[in-house]
Amino acid sequence: MPATDWKRTIAVIGAGTMGVGIAQLAASHGHIVLLHDVAPDAACKAKAGLSQRLDSRVERGKMTADDAKALLDRIRPVADLADLAEAGLVIEAIVEDLTVKQKVFAELEKIVATDAILATNTSSISVTSIARVLAAPGRMVGMHFFNPAPVMKLVEVVSGRATAPEVAQTVFDLAGNWGKVAVHAQSTPGFIVNRVARPFYAEALRLFEEKVATPVMLDALMTEGGGFRMGPFALMDLIGNDVNYAVSQSVFEAFYHDPRFRPSLAQMELVNAGHLGRKSGRGFYDYAKGAPPPVAQTLPADPALVQPAPIDPGQPCVIEGTHIIQSDGRLAREIARDRGAPVMVLDLLNSDGPAQRLGFAISPDVPQDVVARVTATLQGQGTACTPLPDWPGLVVMRTVAMLANEGFEAVLQGVASESDVDTAMRFGVNYPNGPIEWAREIGLGRVLAVLDNLHSLTGDPRYRASLGLRMAAME
Numbered sequence: 523m524p525a526t527d528w529k530r531t532i533a534v535i536g537a538g539t540m541g542v543g544i545a546q547l548a549a550s551h552g553h554i555v556l557l558h559d560v561a562p563d564a565a566c567k568a569k570a571g572l573s574q575r576l577d578s579r580v581e582r583g584k585m586t587a588d589d590a591k592a593l594l595d596r597i598r599p600v601a602d603l604a605d606l607a608e609a610g611l612v613i614e615a616i617v618e619d620l621t622v623k624q625k626v627f628a629e630l631e632k633i634v635a636t637d638a639i640l641a642t643n644t645s646s647i648s649v650t651s652i653a654r655v656l657a658a659p660g661r662m663v664g665m666h667f668f669n670p671a672p673v674m675k676l677v678e679v680v681s682g683r684a685t686a687p688e689v690a691q692t693v694f695d696l697a698g699n700w701g702k703v704a705v706h707a708q709s710t711p712g713f714i715v716n717r718v719a720r721p722f723y724a725e726a727l728r729l730f731e732e733k734v735a736t737p738v739m740l741d742a743l744m745t746e747g748g749g750f751r752m753g754p755f756a757l758m759d760l761i762g763n764d765v766n767y768a769v770s771q772s773v774f775e776a777f778y779h780d781p782r783f784r785p786s787l788a789q790m791e792l793v794n795a796g797h798l799g800r801k802s803g804r805g806f807y808d809y810a811k812g813a814p815p816p817v818a819q820t821l822p823a824d825p826a827l828v829q830p831a832p833i834d835p836g837q838p839c840v841i842e843g844t845h846i847i848q849s850d851g852r853l854a855r856e857i858a859r860d861r862g863a864p865v866m867v868l869d870l871l872n873s874d875g876p877a878q879r880l881g882f883a884i885s886p887d888v889p890q891d892v893v894a895r896v897t898a899t900l901q902g903q904g905t906a907c908t909p910l911p912d913w914p915g916l917v918v919m920r921t922v923a924m925l926a927n928e929g930f931e932a933v934l935q936g937v938a939s940e941s942d943v944d945t946a947m948r949f950g951v952n953y954p955n956g957p958i959e960w961a962r963e964i965g966l967g968r969v970l971a972v973l974d975n976l977h978s979l980t981g982d983p984r985y986r987a988s989l990g991l992r993m994a995a996m997e
C-alpha cells in the first residue's frame with residue numbers, strides 16, 4: 523500500500539460524544555475527516571447534530587457561515603471500515619471495551635497504509651493491551667482527549683510498551699498544531715489526570731463521611747480558599763456520581779486495591795439511591811426547581827475587634843498568647859500540648875487565588891475572645907472564616923498534599939515528568955496550580971509533614987508518603 527499523507531486525511535471511528543468532537547477539531551484545522559460508526563446512520567446523524575451546533579455559532583457571530591460550511595464539507599461519513607484506507611491517522615473513539623477495540627484495530631491494520639498511525643482515545647484501557655493484537659504495535663498510541671474535545675485544552679499522548687517514540691512525538695506535535703496542550707504519559711491506570719485527580723474527590727468524600735463539614739462548606743473552602751474552579755461535590759454532581767464512582771472503582775481495581783485509591787461508601791450509597799447528580803435532579807445537592815440554593819455559613823465578625831497588624835495565614839504569629847500556625851497535619855490539641863500554649867490551626871489558602879475563605883481549628887483552651895479577634899481581622903482583610911472541628915490536615919491542605927503525593931508517585935514510577943503532571947492537571951481539570959509546583963511553593967517539608975501526620979493519626983496506609991516526595995523534600 524502506498525505511503526499516505528496523514529496530514530491531509532484523518533479517520534475517526536465512533537461518532538459518539540468524543541468522536542464527533544474530535545472530527546470537528548480535525549476538520550477545523552483543515553483535515554479531511556472520514557467518520558465511521560458501526561451503527562448505521564450514526565455518523566450522518568452526528569454530522570447533522572454538529573451542523574446545528576455550528577449554525578448556532580454562526581448566529582451568535584462566533585464563526586462565519588462560509589467557515590461552518592467548509593468545516594462540515596470536510597467531514598465525510600463512511601459506511602465501512604474499508605473506506606478508511608486513505609487515512610494516515612486513525613483516531614478511535616468507540617465503546618470502552620478492550621475486545622471490541624482490539625477487533626477494530628486488527629481489522630483496520632489490514633486496511634490502512636503501513637505507515638498510518640493508529641490512535642485510541644481510551645480513557646481507562648491499557649494502550650499496551652490494545653496494541654498487542656497488531657502486527658506492528660509500534661504505530662499504536664493513546665491520544666486521550668477531554669470532553670468536550672474541541673474546547674478542552676489537554677491531550678494526553680499515551681505510550682504503550684511497544685509505541686515507537688517517533689509515533690508518540692508525531693501525535694504530540696499534531697495536537698500542538700491543533701491548539702492543544704499535549705503531555706506525554708506512559709500507559710498506566712488512569713494515565714495522568716484520572717489518577718492524580720482521585721484525591722480531589724476522595725479527601726472531600728472522606729471528610730463528608732467523617733461529618734467534618736457539609737458539602738457546601740467543603741466546596742466553599744476548596745473554591746474560595748483553594749482557588750479551585752469547582753468544588754469536589756458540585757463537580758461530582760456534574761460528572762455524575764455513577765460515572766465518578768465507576769472511574770474511582772476502575773483505578774482502585776487496576777492498582778490491585780491500593781488503599782490510596784479506595785472508593786467511598788458514601789458515594790456508592792448515592793449511586794444506590796439513584797442520586798446521580800444534576801442529571802437525576804439530585805446528588806449531593808438538590809437540583810429540583812425551587813430548591814433553596816445551598817449557602818456556606820460564615821462566622822460573624824465584629825469590626826471593632828480588628829487587630830492593628832494584618833494576619834498572613836502562611837506565617838506563624840502569636841496573638842494574646844495563642845499560637846496561630848498553618849496546618850502541618852497535626853491536631854491543634856497536639857500542638858497545644860507540645861507548646862504549652864493555646865493553638866489555632868489555619869488551613870491552606872491559595873495565595874494566587876481569591877483568598878476569600880479560610881478554615882481553621884482550635885485547641886480547647888483558645889479563649890473565645892482571641893478567635894473573635896483573629897476572625898474579625900481576617901474578615902477585615904476580605905477572608906471569610908469557617909470554623910472546623912480539630913481534624914488532621916483540615917480541608918484544602920490535606921487535599922493539596924494528597925494531590926501532590928500522587929503526582930510525585932506518578933513521576934517516581936516514570937508515568938510522566940513533573941512538569942507534564944502539573945500541565946496535565948492545570949489543563950485537563952483546570953486546577954489553579956499544578957500539584958507538584960504547588961507543593962514546592964508550600965514547602966515540600968510541610969507537605970511531607972502533613973502526610974506523615976495524617977498517616978500516623980489515622981493509621982491508614984492511603985496517607986503513606988511517596989518515596990518521590992520524601993526524597994525531593996531532602997534535596
Ligand code: NAI
Pocket residue numbers: 535536537538539540541558559560561564614615616617618619622626643644645646666667668669
Ligand atoms: P459514546 O457512547 O458517546 O460513542 C461511542 C460510539 O462508538 C457510538 O456511536 C457507537 O455506535 C460507536 N461504536 C461502538 N462500537 C463500535 C465499533 N465496533 N465500530 C465503530 N463504532 C462503534 O462514547 P464516548 O463518550 O464518545 O466515548 C468513546 C471513547 O472515548 C471511549 O473509549 C471513552 O472511554 C473515551 N473517552 C470518553 C470521554 C467522555 O467524557 N465521554 C472522555 C475521554 C475519552
